[in-house]
Amino acid sequence: MTQAQQPMSFVELDGKDLPAYCPNPAMPVWSAHPRVYLPIEANGEGKCPYCGTIYKVKPGTHAHGH
Secondary structure, eight states: OOOOOOOOOOEEEOGGGOSOEESOTTSOGGGOOOOEEOOOTTTSEEEOTTTOOEEEEOTTOOOOOO
16 A cells, blocks of 8 residues: 655745744744744755754745845
């Protein structure tokens, strides 16, 4: 018997969402873990080391300067 593979979901980020961090504000309180900032500048995506959530920058997005 083979197991169906589910497509991996991810959180898509816009320029206003940077710098990227997890847990994000949309996550429920019960799933909270220590906040970790994700280095997504190199390839446009990152994975949370705590919960495994994948974050990707929307195509064509530019980070806003601070």
